[in-house]
Amino acid sequence: MLKRICGAVSRRAAMIGVVAxxxxxxxxxxxxxxxxxQGNASARAxxxxxxxxxxAGAALIRGDLRAYLxxxxxxxxxxxxxxxxxxxxxGFDPRPENVAGLARFFRGGESTLEVTQSYxxxxxxxxxxxxRQHGAVGGLPDQDWSLRVTQVYRRSGAAWELVHRHAxxxxxxxxxxxxxxxxxx
Numbered sequence: 001m002l003k004r005i006c007g008a009v010s011r012r013a014a015m016i017g018v019v020a021x022x023x024x025x026x027x028x029x030x031x032x033x034x035x036x037x038q039g040n041a042s043a044r045a046x047x048x049x050x051x052x053x054x055x056a057g058a059a060l061i062r063g064d065l066r067a068y069l070x071x072x073x074x075x076x077x078x079x080x081x082x083x084x085x086x087x088x089x090x091g092f093d094p095r096p097e098n099v100a101g102l103a104r105f106f107r108g109g110e111s112t113l114e115v116t117q118s119y120x121x122x123x124x125x126x127x128x129x130x131x132r133q134h135g136a137v138g139g140l141p142d143q144d145w146s147l148r149v150t151q152v153y154r155r156s157g158a159a160w161e162l163v164h165r166h167a168x169x170x171x172x173x174x175x176x177x178x179x180x181x182x183x184x185x
Contacts, residue, residue, distance in 0.1 A: 003122050007064070011040050012092070019098075023039065027150045031093065032169065040120050040121065040122060040124075041120040041125050041155070045125070045160075046097070046118050046120060046125055047119075049125055049153055049160055050113065050118070050127065050129075052071045052072065053072075053113060053129070053151060054111070054113035055067075055071050055096060055114040055129060056068050056071040056072045057111040057113060057131050057133065058110065058111040058112075058133075060073065060102075060106055060111075061106055061108075061109035061110065061111045061133050061134075061137075061145070062106065062108055062109060062110075062135070063102075063103045063104070063105075063106040063107050063108065064103070065099045065100075065102050065103045065124070069094070069099070072162050073156075073159060073160070073161045073162065074091075074092035074161065074162050075154060075156070075161035075162065076077055076091065076105055076161040077090070077091075077163060078090070078092050078161075078162060078163055078164070078165075079163070079164045079165075080092075080164075080165050080166075081164075081166040081167065082167065083147050083149070083167040083168050083169045084120050084134055097109070105137065105138055106135060106136075106137055107135070107136040107137070108135055108136050108142070109133055109134050109135015109136065109137070109142065110133060110134060110135070111132065111133035111135075112131075113131060113132070113175075114129060114130040115127065115128070115129050116128040116129060116130065123154055123155035124152060124153070124154055124155075125152070125153045125155075125160070126150065126151070126153075127149075127151045127153070128149075128150050129148075129149050129150075129151070130147070130148055130149070130171060131145075131146060131147045132145060132146050133145050133146055134146075134149070145169070146169070146171040147167040147168060147169055147171065148167065148168050148169075148170060148171055149165065149166065149167045150164075150165070150166045150167075151166075152164040152165075152166050
């Protein structure tokens with residue numbers, strides 16, 4: 001099972017990780033994020049969260065909710081700001097009928113992760129990423145579903161819980177008129 005999950009990381013992400021790891025470790029040390037700092041997440045913990053986030057995104061777009069839920073633990077106070085707009089939702093409903101509905105909503109696709117920035121402070125880690133993905137979502141044919149995403153994780157004991165996810169489909173720039181139309185609803 002672990003080999004199947006780990007195989008989901010893109011070659012590009014693995015190469016970026018190999019190249020970026022020394023720089024990330026140095027930057028983490030310089031900013032007090034390294035393991036020796038009081039209570040902050042280590043560069044290794046952040047790298048692991050990035051890896052798990054990418055694997056979870058790939059599982060979700062495929063509709064493999066079992067793998068997604070093995071990788072991501074949602075906090076009781078989890079909030080979601082969906083890429084489709086509307087008010088934020090609170091909590092994650094793990095009931096089998098909800099999980100099955102999500103699996104039907106996402107029907108095949110692929111996803112890779114581009115990390116724009118990560119932040120760590122105490123028991124919180126924030127990942128600012130682009131999810132480069134395509135898939136058949138919500139009954140629509142396969143298409144680009146790339147998203148700009150901010151995810152906030154909180155340490156809970158030895159584990160990390162997802163406490164917030166904000167995603168929007170504005171990876172490609174739009175003009176002020178189109179943004180205004182979206183704002184009007």
